[in-house]
């Protein structure tokens with residue numbers, strides 16, 4: 016299969032380009048497109064065969080369910096059986112935007128999409144290209160991140176091609192995404208709301224609008240050796256091909272780097288810094304990220320993609336502080352480094 020790449024205006028997508036994507040999706044094909052978080056690989060969510068081709072292209076385990084994208088909250092009823100009060104409150108505050116809600120599914124949603132489960136994850140993305148596509152296609156679109164399973168998520172079209180060239184029909188290139196980290200996933204199919212994946216919509220802001228405490232369902236999975244409670248959230252995830260090692264501070268990173276340099280190895284380094292951090296040697300490629308969680312998240316995957324392509328022996332990343340604003344970034348880093356130390 017040849018992958019066609021079409022540039023599209025990020026704010027005012029050209030209708031004729033959107034129309035090409037619509038035709039492919041209606042025929043059961045695969046189209047990668049930008050959302051405000053990361054690029055997604057989309058297919059008709061009501062077509063089991065089309066959804067299956069997403070799993071094949073990504074090499075994704077069949078039990079890991081897909082997020083279904085719709086243009087607005089009203090369209091959720093096409094795929095979900097109920098609309099709890101918490102869903103209405105959260106949708107009112109955070110949609111369109113980087114939030115996904117897990118709800119009881121309708122029978123029209125194929126088991127392929129939901130990983131065999133009885134719930135469906137839904138999201139209303141804010142990106143103008145995603146919005147234009149969803150409104151024009153008039154179908155719910157299943158779209159996981161457009162990367163091979165367990166690999167780095169794509170925030171630019173070239174990252175999508177790196178993993179999926181020849182496996183998708185069309186890629187809409189709308190430039191770099193703005194939020195940079197995948198949506199916050201909240202399970203509302205259980206008696207009290209459960210955060211399954213932290214994102215840039217923080218736990219604090221969710222608790223504030225709901226006026227109650229929400230449980231974190233992802234933390235335990237970061238404890239090595241504990242069994243997975245949710246099949247979809249695999250421990251190792253978001254990983255570059257190069258082994259990634261996290262360090263608590265820039266200083267401990269510098270020490271580890273010096274050990275590797277003494278062995279003659281080249282390494283990549285992502286220290287936390289607001290100014291240029293100096294490279295300890297020409298064997299180190301330094302790409303600092305700032306102490307600001309929003310800017311950090313925006314540049315996070317692109318930085319790791321760049322270092323990954325430079326074929327170093329190891330990438331070192333300084334772990335940001337353990338505060339609520341950094342929860343999503345820390346979650347991605349802990350998973351990306353899983354088993355590579």
Ligand code: TXA
Nearest residue numbers: 052054055080081082134135136159160197198247248
């Ligand atoms: O920002 C995002 O959410 C991006 C863009 C493209 O929308 N999508 C994305 O999809 O990150 P994906 O497939 O890479 O991650 C979906 C996450 C997985 O952790 C999956 O296990 C979880 O959502 N998920 C999907 N459906 C679920 C369900 N019914 N129950 C529980 N978890 C679910």
Ligand code: MG
Nearest residue numbers: 159160168197
């Ligand atoms: Mg993903």
